[in-house]
Amino acid sequence: MAMTIDPGLVNSKAKKVHAVAPDTKIPPPPSSAMKRLTPSRLTDNDIAAVLAAYGLCVVGMWSVHGGVTKLTSGWSQAWTSITSLSGLLTSAIALLALVLVGRPLSLERRFGLDRMFVWHRILGDSMGLLLGVHVAAGTIAWASASGWINAIIDLTGRTSYMALAFVGSLLIGVVTISSLKSIRQKFSYETWYFIHMLAYVGMAVSFGHEIVVGSDLSGDNVARWFWVGLHVAVLTLMVFSRWGRTIRAFVRPLRITSIETVGHKTVAIEVSGKSLQHREGDAGQFCFVRPLKKGLWWQSHPFSMSAAPTKDRIRFTIKDRGEATHSITQLVKGTKVIVEGPFGVVTPDVLEGSKALFVVGGVGVAPVLAMVQRLVPDHEPIVLYRAHSEKDLVHFEELKAAVERLGGKILTLTGPTAKLAVKDPFSAKVLTAAIPDVAQRAVVLCGPDRLLHAARTGLKAAGVPVARIHSEHVWW
Ligand SMILES: Cc1cc2nc3c(=O)[nH]c(=O)nc-3n(C[C@H](O)[C@H](O)[C@H](O)COP(=O)(O)OP(=O)(O)OC[C@H]3O[C@@H](n4cnc5c(N)ncnc54)[C@H](O)[C@@H]3O)c2cc1C
Secondary structure, X not given: OOOOOOHHHHOOOOOOOOOOOOOOOOOOOOOOEOEOOOOOOOOHHHHHHHHHHHXXXXXXHHHHOOHHHHHOOOHHHHHHHHHHHHHHHHHHHHHHHHHHHOOXXXXXXXXXXXXXXXXXXXXXXXXXXHHHHXXXXXXXXXXXXXXXXXXXXXXXXXXXXXXXXXXXXXXXXXXXXXXXXXXXXXXXXXXXHHHHOHHHHXXXXXXXXXXXXXXXXXXXXXXXXXXXXXXXXXHHHHHHHHHHHHHHHHHOOEEEEEEEEEEOOEEEEEEEOHHHHHXXXXXXXXXXXXXXXXXXXXXXXXXXXXXXXXXXXXXEEEEOOOHHHHHHHOOOOOOEEEEEEEEOOOOHHHHOOOOEEEEEEHHXXXXXXXXXXXXXXXXXXXXXXXXXXXXXOOOHHHHHHHHHHOOOEEEEEEOOHHHOOOOOOOOHHHHHHHOOOHHHOEEEEEOOHXXXXXXXXXXXXXXXXXXXXXXXXXXX
């Protein structure tokens, strides 16, 4: 299979390099556009200060209760001290992980939900490890006082609250193991998601032992109320921010106003409803979509908006890739859908006045088409559009018209990788030949992981600074 390709990609002749216009600004969106995103006022310093204070309080609590002294007071005391510290840190990290999935707007606007989900996963892994240390150290400490058999009996139920803590640890252990990449990929997303919910049950049932067993909280009123207060604050965030938003979206659902086939196994769905008047959003962002339809209402899937959002409509372009997306492509006009979002920080603002390059794979074209609609001619956008075959080039005419209106162009690259005319179409050599000013452009990548990885490597080698390469982070 040959490459269907603009001459530029493998031919270094025709290109001229333009200087970047320093004052290129994204124009304000038209009045029909969805309300503009309110930027987060959080600074890196604010976040560092809060995290440092939080860490100091947790470690300080352990230290004030003799944690440091016990470390040098014999093996048994040292293990007890390690048990306390690892227990406190396990819970402290779990609370941070919960804050991230509580989706507070100030953090989402600053970092994007995708990155927050990645951090949630890292914190979850760290919590699992610390819990392992906590359980091992606790068993050793207990056994050094009363023997192994008694330690096991006490810690699995004979001591008050420990039966629940034991069950909680088992649940969190199951979640940690099932979240290892090699194991996680054997499950469907939904199966993994519901297994991973067990971690929250594990945390809830372990709470009692945190307060009652051990000396850090049981013997210190201030520390205990601080700890309870932290849990209540995080629970409140979950109720109002996370679940509250789902409930608000549920009571004010949107409706499908049009659904049309736009490519091979791909449909464009427009949804509309009054609640869009109050939302804030921009091109490039994504939403969670939950159709209120038998078999689909219990799961939500992320989809990027494929047109700049307005106060009365959002469009998604969805490829049939699995069970849920297959059912979604079969929906009909009038179906109610719960749409949460928009989320994400890869919007036209990331271009910061530079000329734009979009590297797109398959249905990854959706957010790019939306973003191009918001640009000005100074951006001279180039879209490098990779697809398995020509019939997978979705929204091609619409994209071409939008890009050409801005004096830009599309370079298409179709066909199986093994049959392409060049071995690595994203190598620095090929990219520089096709786009001579590539190093001066701001780049947005949208597509499958492998494409993102290959394009990122080639772009960096071609001299594009990492800070000018933008993409959503893969969270699963
Ligand atoms: C930020 C973002 C934007 C996206 N935008 C689009 C888009 O505009 N158009 C489009 O067609 N697809 C988009 N996707 C992909 C889309 O979400 C998945 O194809 C869809 O969820 C697959 O569900 P399924 O049950 O049909 O397929 P499955 O076979 O169950 O899943 C296929 C793969 O999709 C991923 N996936 C499944 N469910 C979820 C979920 N709830 N959250 C995250 N990943 C999941 C998993 O990696 C899984 O391996 C986007 C994904 C993300 C993360």
